[in-house]
Amino acid sequence: MDLAFVESPVQLLNVLEWAHTRTSGLLHGIPAQPKGPGSAGSGGTAHALTVVVLSPTDPMSRGQLRRMAELARDEGVTVRWQEARAPGAGAPLRTVRELAPLLRGARRVVVGDPFSRYVQLLLTLVGTKDLTVVDDGTATMEYVAQVARGERLVRWHRRGRRGARELALAPVSAVARRRLSPSTAREVEVFTAMPVDPPEGIRVRANAFAWTRTRFGPPRLTRGADLVGTSLVETGVVDPGRYEEAVAALAARHGATRYFAHRRESTGKLRRLAARTGLEIVRPDLPLELIARRGPIGRTVLSFPSTVVHTLPLALAGTDVAVAACDIPPEWLRETASPRAQGFLAGVTGTARGVHRIGAPA
Structure with missing residues (x-):
């Protein structure tokens, strides 16, 4: 099973594009699974892909994600809606605990935003599993450039000051950066429509939006x-x-x-x-x-x-x-x-x- 974590509609779109490319177009036409925020399914016979939506809080993103989740289910993809940002300080740890069994059973982990603190926390649990980063917009260009330079992962529009929260999460970010960097222990793949210059050890697969144009x-x-x-x-x-x-x-x-x-x-x-x-x-x-x-x-x-x-x-x-x-x-x-x-x-x-x-x- 391939396991994907997404936090935005664009990330989910690009996971579908990635799956379409890996299955040589077999993604389109798999019988749809039951709809609903928590529905699960077999993932069809051509592939086994589960997408976990780490739901954001803003209404526009949530609305677009629900529409994208419907399209994904229509393509035979299992979608799990996770209220990862529910009220309460314990929501992140509860989410990680609930997702740990899925992570242990995954063959490959797909992420859409390597800068996300949530994703970085989950990446501390992936061990030596193969990783794929799909586009979350132009941030992919900065991610590849920072990995190539051996820098810590910082979004391009932030000034780089490290507050108390950043310092507290520094160990998590350091582990995530190692997971997202080339290694003999795992394959790191970038699926992107952006122009990138990857360091040796990172495989780049081009996103040509074939699923979108077919569909x-x-x-x-x-x-x-x-x-x-x-x-x-x-x-x-x-x-x-x-x-x-x-x-x-x-x-x-x-x-x-x-x-x-x-x-x-x-x-x-x-x-x-x-x-x-x-x-x-x-x-x-x-x-x-x-x-x-x-x-x-x-x-x-x-x-x-x-x-x-x-x-x-x-x-x-x-x-x-x-x-x-x-x-x-x-x-x-x-x-x-x-x-x-x-x-x-x-x-x-x-x-x-x-x-x-x-x-x-x-």
């Missing part, structure tokens, strides 16, 4: 442009005022009519954008790669530096949709932004294949 589309195209939102404001990287000005300028310049909100974007910010620009704010119920592939979608999709400048060209391969990426100038960054932020964001757009780069609005 959905091709989409109907609209005449206008669509704009993809980002959570760079919410993570403290980009100034809110600058971001709203940029969205308004891009919408006016390119004739955008819809704004696909990131699941972490605040309601207040979205209200201001709608009032200022007249854009229709869309709260997707699935990851954007699936929304775009199902359609309708604009002939041009505008995005700031984010995962979608790498994934949308793959998901929309064979269509006439053009993906355009807008750069983030240094003056848009907040003082709270990490010193690495500018270089990382420039790298995200600079390494994207099949996208048009457009200058930042004045």
Whole structure:
């Protein structure tokens, strides 16, 4: 049995893509299992995959995850919904205790976010089992780079200060980093749509979004442009005022009519954008790669530096949709932004294949 831990809709999508690739397309068409948050099943005869959803607390992520869980069950995958962040200080230890038998029986462990403290805690229990890291967006690029440099795992948008909580969890993070690094004792695989330069010992398998393209589309195209939102404001990287000005300028310049909100974007910010620009704010119920592939979608999709400048060209391969990426100038960054932020964001757009780069609005 392969055992996957996911905490976001995109991670679950990429686990399905990984399983589709490993089973040579046999994932699609396995008889569906009973639906329900705690349902279990055989996983079909072509593979045995169990996905554990370590449920987040924000409503948008939970909603998208439930929709993705339905799709996974329709493909014959066993899905276990785990309220890992239930109220109470004992929730993490209780979750680990409940999942320990599954971990012991797993042949391979698949994770979506190597920076997650929850995942790192679980990784202390995997021993010498083979590991796969699937994309959780652009964070995969930073994970591979940090492992190659032998650094501790720190998200790119954090300034790196170590508080009391970080110091307390340092031993757990150190063990997880060893588990996620090349070793003769286990295979470490990265399944990614991102451009990465792995160190010796890490196997890279390309994610071409074959399951998405097989399962959905091709989409109907609209005449206008669509704009993809980002959570760079919410993570403290980009100034809110600058971001709203940029969205308004891009919408006016390119004739955008819809704004696909990131699941972490605040309601207040979205209200201001709608009032200022007249854009229709869309709260997707699935990851954007699936929304775009199902359609309708604009002939041009505008995005700031984010995962979608790498994934949308793959998901929309064979269509006439053009993906355009807008750069983030240094003056848009907040003082709270990490010193690495500018270089990382420039790298995200600079390494994207099949996208048009457009200058930042004045």
